[in-house]
Amino acid sequence: MEQKAVKLNVENLSSLPKAVKVPGYDRSKIKTGIVHVGIGGFHRAHQAFYTDQLLELGVTDWGICGIALLQHDKKIYDTLVGQNGLYTLMITEADGTRTARVIGSVTEYLFAPENPNAVIEKMAHPDTKIITLTITEGGYNFNPATGKFMADNPAIQTDLKNPDRPATIFGYLAQALKRRKQRGLQGITLQSCDNIQQNGAVAKEMLLAYIALAEPELLNWVNENVSFPNAMVDRITPVTSPEAIAELQDQFQVEDAWPVVCEPFCQWIIEDDFVNGRPDWNLVGAQFVKDVHPYEKMKIRLVNGGHVALGFTGFLNGYHFVDETMADPLFFNFVHDFLDQEVTPILDEVPGIDIKAYKKILMQRFANPYIKDQLARIFSESSAKIPKFLLPTIQEQLAKGVTLKKAALILAAWCHYLEIAGLPANNFDVQDDMKKTLVKEASASVQEDPLAFLKIKPIFGDLAASENFSAQYLFFLNIIRKEGIAKAISGIDGEKQVTAN
Structure with missing residues (x-):
């Protein structure tokens, strides 16, 4: 019974x-x-x-x-x-x-x-x-x-x-x-x-x-x-x-x-x-x-930054959960390489923490098939999250003269998600306090100014003024629009990483 x-x-x-x-x-x-x-x-x-x-x-x-x-x-x-x-x-x-x-x-x-x-x-x-x-x-x-x-x-x-x-x-x-x-x-x-x-x-x-x-x-x-x-x-x-x-x-x-x-x-x-x-x-x-700074920087840039890398990219490929996105080798490697190549170089030394081991455990956490963490949860209110989780990494790397392809692709994926959100075939429910501005400028980037989305100053500041970053962003946005997110990711390392002058 x-x-x-x-x-x-x-x-x-x-x-x-x-x-x-x-x-x-x-x-x-x-x-x-x-x-x-x-x-x-x-x-x-x-x-x-x-x-x-x-x-x-x-x-x-x-x-x-x-x-x-x-x-x-x-x-x-x-x-x-x-x-x-x-x-x-x-x-x-x-x-x-x-x-x-x-x-x-x-x-x-x-x-x-x-x-x-x-x-x-x-x-x-x-x-x-x-x-x-x-x-x-x-x-x-x-x-x-x-x-x-x-x-x-x-x-x-x-x-x-x-x-x-x-x-x-x-x-x-x-x-x-x-x-x-x-x-x-x-x-x-x-x-x-x-x-x-x-x-x-x-x-x-x-x-x-x-x-x-x-x-x-x-x-x-x-x-x-x-x-x-x-x-x-x-x-x-x-x-x-x-x-x-x-x-x-x-x-x-x-x-x-x-x-x-x-x-x-x-x-x-x-x-x-x-x-x-x-x-x-x-x-x-x-x-x-005494000082939590190195720990929180590590966590926010790797854990929350990793979530940012997975969110819109996975969703644009038809996925709804973090674990199913991680089960796709293309996206697993994309996040792994983003954390290794673009985030880790600007982290501080963290007392008592082996960063390499921390990242390995993190990838296992993301891949846990029984948690069922929703992509929609991790990219809700992105206008508040991305300035804290991703943009500081971009700014620090650009100050060092590094061109960030994966970070540029992530922002391009965000823009494209917003572009298509209101289309009858999609009708995504954009959960963000800045929804109207985000959708408006993402849409304007299709027919008007290609950098309209990246020029939302309350979010991105002067990021659009970086010629190298803007060029990378537009390059990937174009591929995502024409050939899809998977094609953009699979070809991301086709070009040699360059250093800005």
């Missing part, structure tokens, strides 16, 4: 199959020390996972309050609240072996649009020692080309006019820090867990830029009482699919409306700069270091 799946909630924890690990600690005795903004899959596979392991060791003062910041987060908020904050983490090995673990470290949830004041009060509560963020690259509101805070963003302007009912992360943080100052409370650590190089420094710069406009008298207090440690985070976490939900029910008999699937690899390297205490995440695998 087939066993019926057990609905995930606190009451049913003891009824779950023994193969499913459940929290061994009393969640009712956990005090919230961390407020986390952005309760998506990555946070739940990464920071919440590390914290869950720490709570298993008997720690009681570092529970997490998860904040659903945006209106479209209502569905995940309702789902998780309906499960008493519990969810299942399914870790999938390269051989298909899966383990299931119920995570209990997020003990509270708040829906910001419903009660902004409750969120501000939680951030300002004396027990809250750390505020962490996974708000995506675009959530930091900086101009990709200049790195400067975009004060003219309508959402920012609305927050400046309505400080008690904020909608952006900056509005919430400014009001929470203001209350902490007014109440004479200790400082707090603001920790970014997003894939941005020097993410803590970026978070600080953007927040101070907002506070200078909204609450200028708060600036000195923030500078003296708030720390912004940089961190490198890594764990491939695809969007939860209906298939994953069904597999959890079939294999583990758990009915979970929003589980998380992830790879076994997990890394978190954190600058040890906390002003009001911190969890000992190092006891469960994280590393605290």
Whole structure:
């Protein structure tokens, strides 16, 4: 007789199959020390996972309050609240072996649009020692080309006019820090867990830029009482699919409306700069270091840069998942050579890391056939990602006089994807805040200015002014349009690599 799946909630924890690990600690005795903004899959596979392991060791003062910041987060908020904050983490090995673990470290949830004041009060509560963020690259509101805070963003302007009912992360943080100052409370650590190089420094710069406009008298207090440690985070976490939900029910008999699937690899390297205490995440695998820069540069340029190389190229060849793209030798070799030839030469020495071995493991991670990481996920919001994951590599190499063929092809693939996105035969759903501009300029590059797309200054800056790079870009764009992406990649090394004068 087939066993019926057990609905995930606190009451049913003891009824779950023994193969499913459940929290061994009393969640009712956990005090919230961390407020986390952005309760998506990555946070739940990464920071919440590390914290869950720490709570298993008997720690009681570092529970997490998860904040659903945006209106479209209502569905995940309702789902998780309906499960008493519990969810299942399914870790999938390269051989298909899966383990299931119920995570209990997020003990509270708040829906910001419903009660902004409750969120501000939680951030300002004396027990809250750390505020962490996974708000995506675009959530930091900086101009990709200049790195400067975009004060003219309508959402920012609305927050400046309505400080008690904020909608952006900056509005919430400014009001929470203001209350902490007014109440004479200790400082707090603001920790970014997003894939941005020097993410803590970026978070600080953007927040101070907002506070200078909204609450200028708060600036000195923030500078003296708030720390912004940089961190490198890594764990491939695809969007939860209906298939994953069904597999959890079939294999583990758990009915979970929003589980998380992830790879076994997990890394978190954190600058040890906390002003009001911190969890000992190092006891469960994280590393605290003095300088995170070489680690994050390695990760962002190789892991996220590798994803950028796979995304549009694989999709244009009819693939939908990272692993199936990697299963094609043409694309496997393309990514391998891009990382080896165009990225690795500009990496710094990374203490304790063998770069060659790291890249070998990375290629295995990308090729894991059981993760099913969607190409559409990794190239969503590319206007925010590519300026951080790929363009710094291009800029550093061009400064050295190197002509980058593979990077040029990647940008050409992005342009062509946007060119054909709106055609009736395709009708791709371009997920990007800059969608209108991207599609407009990509289309203009077909009939008007061939470099129109590369001249989008907020993204590319003056990249189009590089004659060598522009020539390579147009060369590959032409081949992709006429003969397809596979032909462009297969002929990429037909010309000898040249050095710019």
